[in-house]
Every structure is written in C-alpha cells, then in structure tokens.
Amino acid sequence: MSVLDRKFNYSSNKAYTKPFLFTCNLILNTIILLLALKIKLFTFENWLFPFTLLSLVQLFINLITISKLEKRFLSLTNLFLIFSYITHMGILVIFGFKIDIELPWNPLVSITKDTFKDACFFAVLCHAFLTFGMCIVLFKRKTYHLGSTSTNFKEENFQLYLARTIGIILVLIGIVPMLYIDISRVILFISGNYLDTYKVGVNGFVVIISRFAEIGAIMLLIGNHKDKKKAHFILFIIVIYESIVLFTGNRGRPIMFLLTIFFIYNNLIKRVGFKQFINSVAVVYLLGFLLTFIGQIRMLSIRDFATITDLFKKSFMEFSIFKILADFGATIISLGYSLVFFPQTTSFQLGSNYLVSLLTIFPNVGGLLVPIINKTVYINNWPANYREFLGGSYLGELYYSFGDFSFIFAVLIGMFIAFISNKVQESMIVKNYVSLSIYLILFPNILWWTRNYFVGMVREFVWIAVVILILYSIISKVPKRSSGG
Template sequence: MRTERKDYLFVIVGLMQAVLFLLCVLLNDIKFCLVISLLQFFLSGLIIFKLNGTIFSFGFIFLSLSYILHMGRLVVSQIIGVEDGFSNQLSEQTIKDGILFFILCHMFLLMGICFGMRKKHKYIIKNKIIIDKVTYWRVTLVLLVIGIIPRIYIDVHQIRTQLYGDYLLTLKQQYGVLSILAQFFYVGILSFIYLCDDRKWMAKVAITVTTIWECITMLSGGRIYAVSLIVSMIYIYFNRIDRVCARSIVLGLVGIYVLSFLLSTIFVVRVNGSFNVKDISDIAKKGIDKSNPIVSVMQEFGGTFMTLGLSIVNTKGHSFACGRSYLSSLLSIVPAYEKYIANTDDLIFIRTFARSSYLGGSWLGEAYYNFSWFGSLFCCIIGWLLGRFETIFISVKESDNYCGAIFVMSFVFYIVIYTRDYFYKFTTTIQVYLVVLFIAVFFQSIRNVSKRYVNEKLRITQKR
C-alpha cells in the first residue's frame, strides 16, 4: 500500500512539474520561470524525502548544489534586485532558454533518481572480491601517506600564487603527477571517516581539521573543490556514523553562515588581490542588507549559469557534439588516447567557446553542448546513476565486505563536484579507483596468506 501511495505521489508531482514547465514556455517570463524553478526545487526535496526517509540524501545534495550553482545569482538578482552579471553578456532570450533547459533537466534528473532508488531495500552488493575492515584501514593509511604531501604542496602553491599574482594564474597552474597523487588524499580522508563508525570522536576530529584546512585553501580563490570535500565528509558522517538531529541542524545553519562569510571574504581577495582587515570589516559592517555574506555566496556560486548560457549561444544553429565529450573522456583512460580522439578540445567543452578562459564547468552546459534540448533526457540517466549510487552506499553500510565501500569513497567527492565540472574528470577518478582496488586486493591477499600460514602452523602444533 505504501509503495502504491508513493507511486501515486510520483505521478502527481511529475504531472505538476510538466504542467508548470508548459506554463513557463507559454508565459516566457524570466521571473515566473525562476519562481517555478524554486517550486520545483522544493517539490524535488519532498519526493526524495518520501522515498529515502531523509532529506540528507545524495540525490538531494546533487540537486541542491546544481540549483545554487546555476540559479543562485539569477534568483538573488530578481528577488533582491542586485546585478546578475549575465544581462550584459547574454541576451534575454538566451537567459530564458537557459532557465527552461535547467527546469527540464532537473525534472528528468529527479525522475532518474526516483527510478534508481526504488529498490534500495532489495539491493545487495554481490562481489567476489572480499576486503575486510583491517585491510581497508591499512589501505586508507597508505592513501593518506601517498596523497597528503602532494595535496598540501599544491594548496600552499595555489595560495601563494593568488596572494602574489592573480586568480586566473592559479587556474593555469599544472602539477602533472603531483595532482594525480593528491587525488588519493580525497579517497583516503573519506575512507578514514567511513571507517570511524565505532570511533565517532576520530571522525569529528578528521572532519574539523580537514574543514579548517580547506577553508584556508580557499584563499587561493578556488572554492568548489573545498566546498565539495566538506559536503562529502558531512554526507558520509551523517549517513554512516551519526543521525541528523536538532542540534546538528542548528550547528549546520551557524556553520553555513560562517562559511558564507568566509567565501564572501575570499571573493574580496580574488577581486582586489589583497587580504587585509579593512576588507573583512567592510563585509561585516554590511550586516544583512543586499550584500550580506549569504547573498554574496549565492551571487558568486550562481555564476555557473554563464557556462550553460554560452553553451546555448555557441552551439545554436551548429552541429552538436552528439556525445563526443563523454565518449572522448572514456577513451582518454586508454594510454596514448590522442590517437583515438579527433579533437581533444571535446574533453573540456568550453575550450571550443570564445571568452572561456574564466569559465568553469557545468554538467548541464555539457549536456546541452552534446545533445541540445535532448540533453535533458540524458539527465535522466545521470539521475538513475545517482539513485543507484545511493542504494550502493546504503547496502555497503550493512556489509562486512568493504569492496563496495572503496567504490563509493572513490567516487563520492567527484560526483559532488561534477555539478561544477566536466565529465572528463571522471577518467582520473576511475584510474585512481582501480589503483586503490589493486592495493586493497594485494593487501588482502597477503593477509589471507598470512592467516592461512598461521592457522596451518597452529594445526600442526596441536597435532603434536
């Protein structure tokens, strides 16, 4: 009966979203479309809560970040009346098309998430590779040792470049092998928190120390990687170690405001190229007016809409990539992949655009670049994968085999950051996952051989 009620709820909400989308198309008004996008966001939260029993689910985190990053600046500009920064670079029709495409994509994304999560209670990880907790702990420590020094070196170098140079210079920095080694840190710290299910205090210390460091690294001007890691750690903590309670919500709201203040300060650093007490005090004195920290963060993070807008402008009337950026990204896993890819610019699609040096990625912009309006249907596949990822995480929590946990910890951070990045970045993630899995299997094999040797020796001793 409960399942039938949920099915009816999905159908009703789905029809409501379809009707609202048609109204947006007919009225063709920016303000109305933004109001509908907000309504859609809250309806999506309701659906996921009914399906998952908690609002703090992976699908809703992805939806929330996608909304803030793409719609944040537009919503703030229309509600509070501040400059959106798009009107002088994008036509009004392009902005309308971008909002409509966003609403359509999120509608299909939610549909995919619901389909992916429907069988969560019946889903069981079936894997012939067995990794126990002791082995996973050893692998985690190895990952932290491998990744922490390259991570700190890159972070410090980025901060110095920002403070003594400029923000765009930090984006052009290439670190080669160091950047690959640094990615093991992300898997390592998330695995560490995951394994602290019986040592809550250790998880809290790890999250606190890492969050403080990530806040410091934001001085480089970049924020999405730091914010994504913080979100990933909190997601794992509240879905593995502790439950969300009233105290957690209050502390979370305070933390959001403090983080918003910090991000606003970093914006001043990036724009002015300076970091002094006067800049910080100016932000604090503005209090809760139009330039309060939370509004500033919405304005800053909401700039991802520009990437989507330029995707619409630069591909309108031209042949679309038809999935080349996704296919090229998968082929780039193969050594000497340049031989198999006709145009390497497809890997990072904004390289094909003019005025793209300051742009970041956008999963919606990439979908439009590849499939035009049909990219919204592709979002249903992304949603289904997110839903299945959630079910895998739920399943591995109840399993003594940590092979599935290694998979989840390897991908969770990069799925979060995908809202502001490119599909291409998953290729390195896949490579890192395979290396981590190899290390885990190697360590487990040694452990199994050692256990057999000890058991055999004990058996011989007992016979004597």
C-alpha cells in the same frame, strides 16, 4: 539495528507510496513545464517573477519526492538537485525577487535577455527529466529488512581494517603532491590574487595522484568511525586543512569534499539531531559568510590589509544566502553560451564527448590526447574570447552533446546519480566499507559536475578505484588475524 538500517526497513503497507509519489511528481512537473511554456511568451520583466516562483516550486516538489523515495533528505540525489539549482537558477532568484545585491558576474552583460530566458527554461526542463530518471532507479531500490544483511562482527572488523590500511597507503601516496599543490596556491595567493592560484602549472596526472590523499582521508574516517575519539580527530584535521585551502579562493573542490565528509559523519559516526542541526545551520551561515568574503578578496592583493579588513566587516554585516546565489549562479552563462554557439561553432556530439572521456585515463604523452580533451571540455569549442574565467555546466555539456533534444538524456544522468546513491547506501548497510570508499570517490565529483565537465571525474575515479582494488587484493591475502581490534 542501527538508525541507518531502520531507515530502510520500511514495511510493505507503505509500498503504495512509491507509485503514488512517482505519478504525482510526473503530473506536477508536467503542469510546471506547461505553465513555464505559457509565461515564456511574456516580456522579460513580466516573466521573471512567475518563472522564479515556478522554478522554486519545482525544486520543492522534486526534493520532497526524492526525500520520500530515499527515506532521507541528506542524499547524493538531493544534494545534486540543490547544487544544480543554485548554479543554474541562483541569479534568476535574485532577479525574480528583485534582490538589491552586487553581482560578481551579471549574466545579462554576457548573454541577451532572450538567451537568459531560454537557458532558464532549459534548466527547468532538464530538472524535470533529471528527477524522473532518479525516480526510475529509486522506485526499484531494493528494500532491506531486519536480518537481510548478515555481516558478522569478524567480517565488519576486517572491512574496517582494510579501510584503515588502504587509507593510510593512499594518504602516503598523495600527501606530497597534495601539499606541493596547495602550498604553492597559498603562496601564489599571498603574493598575488585568486587567479594567480591557477598558475601552479602542475601536470594533470600529478593532480590525480594528489587526490589519493583525499580519498585516503575518507577511508581513514570510515575505518575509524567506531572509535569516536579518533574519528573526531581525523575530522578536525580534514576541516582545518580544507579551510586553509578555501582561503585561496579555490572553493569548489573543498566544499564538495567537506560535504562528502559531513555525509559520512552523519551516516556512520553520529546522526545530526535537532540541536546539532541548529549548530550546523550556524556553522553553514558562518561558512557562507566566509565564502562570500573569500569571493570578494580573491581578486585583491593580500597585502592590502586595510581594504580586506573593511571588506570583512562589510561581509559580516551584509552577508545573506543571496550572495552565495550571486557568486555560484554565473553557471547560467556557460549554459547560455552553449545554446548560442552550438551547433554553429561545432556540431552536436551525439554522446561521443562522454564516451571518449574514458580515453583520458591514459597519460597525455606527447599531447596525443589534446584533441580528445578539446572534445570533452566543451567550452574549448567557443570563440576564444568567450572562454575566459568561465567554468563548465553539466547542462551546457548536455546541450553540446544532444542539442534541442538533450533534455531527454537528462533522464540518464538522473538514473546514473541515483544508481551511485543506491550503491553508497547499500554499501553502508551491508558494511562493505571498501566498496563504499570506491563509490565515494564519485560523490564530490558528481556534485561539482553541476559546474564542471564529465571528463573531470573519469580519470580520478578509474585510477584511484584501480589502486584501491589492487591494495584490497593484496591485503586480503594477509591472514585475517591482522585485522583484529
């Protein structure tokens, strides 16, 4: 039995820990929220430190609870909680601990102190309900025992063959538009700066086609995970390519994609032990330094090599985790603006913004979908001068939909994320690698949803999943002897 299977073969005498964990998390989050309400009455300066501590304690408690229920730390649920905290509470940590660091985006220039407090409290409130939703699903997770999954060698081999074959086809479909988009961004970055990389001007549907190559690479990695040499070669190519994309300043998508790749590596190819963990920490530190460096140079001309060299040295000497928090933590502004502008600029959507997102799976012929896109991308409903350079926030989007009671609906988001996490784990255990690949389409998109929009994952998931299912249907009809070896 594999390490992954053993993780899920927990005995019945530990079953009592589930309701115990569930109850403890509920009680502790309730206490945290009550304390947060009490100190919310403090002046801004007196509020910062205790609220920062409360938010960190909440994160710690929630991660422990989810880790126990998931039987692992590295999971979609935990990663989402971490990224949600970094993007919405990162600046709070810097302010709360009085970290002397230059902020690329200072929220207090854009929103008032009271709005900042309201946004932080709303985030803590939503994190409590988000975790509650996750616990509901994980509490009912099916327990797998030894022998309960009877995938035989022939069936597994055929699944590996399907993953490899479909993966190759997807790469061939997406490789040309992907290279065109990324090479164009590199050229624009070299000739200008980070913001110029958004001038590629490619149709959104072409972008979706380019994503086929990424999912194809994931399927190739999964399909070759038993051949360590091939798997490591594919991993090497992916990391090198995404690192090049990172240097254009477009960090979000590559980071989430690389996290997905690491998740596959850790679960299917090689479990990360203590020594590997130390090496990984060193790599993460180096990556963090590079991200900070990229964040500094992306607004400069690449031709200014002397300045870039100085910034490289400065970044190497001064890099810390707080720089990452400062860089990604500006999402709190997007949430703050939602609290300020809605429902003044437009009425609350009552969930319709999520539902109409499904219509975006169709091409935007003749601009017919423009009203729908404006409805789903909530920042389009702010005054025009407030939208520049700001991305989304799944919490800001939630408030745009349900207003003051939106935190309750964070339960549904938590349930959705835990459901996908369950399906990912189940697919790995039963060795259904095609299903695993389909669920992994959502993996990087869900993580990036923390500072994006729900609509951002809908079209990509539907189109790629449909193509995978069509290819699966066709290839499955080919005699299974083709899958040998």
